[in-house]
Amino acid sequence: MKNFILMILLLFTQLGLAGDPVLGKAKAEQVCVTCHGLDGVGIDDTYPKLAGQYADYMEHALKDYRSGARKNAIMAGFAATLTDEDIANVAAYYSTLKENRLTDLTIK
Numbered sequence: 001m002k003n004f005i006l007m008i009l010l011l012f013t014q015l016g017l018a019g020d021p022v023l024g025k026a027k028a029e030q031v032c033v034t035c036h037g038l039d040g041v042g043i044d045d046t047y048p049k050l051a052g053q054y055a056d057y058m059e060h061a062l063k064d065y066r067s068g069a070r071k072n073a074i075m076a077g078f079a080a081t082l083t084d085e086d087i088a089n090v091a092a093y094y095s096t097l098k099e100n101r102l103t104d105l106t107i108k
């Protein structure tokens with residue numbers, strides 16, 4: 001019984017840490033859509049595809065832009081406006097778009 005309660009608690013903690021894709025979509029509509037599109041494909045090849053990307057990868061990338069560990073003038077500005085919660089949410093949203101996931105890695 002004790003283990004069961006611990007497991008439930010652990011489950012809720014895990015859920016609490018994961019971003020909310022619905023809130024993430026709202027944020028993406030306001031900010032990221034101009035370059036990455038709402039579908040996460042990006043308006044042209046200049047912008048990396050986010051659709052179906054692993055959420056933890058995107059969270060890491062966004063935090064690195066925000067801290068300056070990863071340098072890019074454009075993304076630094078946008079990442080600076082995001083809270084940890086926003087980052088978890090947008091990452092959760094784009095990671096759900098599996099149908100647009102980058103699968104063809106052929107160099108053209």
Ligand code: HEC
Pocket residue numbers: 027028031032033034035036046047048049050057058059061062071072074075078082090091
């Ligand atoms: C004005 C255009 C623009 C906007 C708006 C923008 N981005 Fe970006 N984003 C870029 C560019 C350009 C890069 C590539 C930067 C680089 O080379 O590191 C990038 C890179 C990224 C990466 C790293 C992708 C990878 O494969 O490593 C993530 C994650 C990302 N953006 C998420 C977001 C999110 C989330 C938002 C909205 C909050 C957003 N971006 C808004 C232009 C934009």
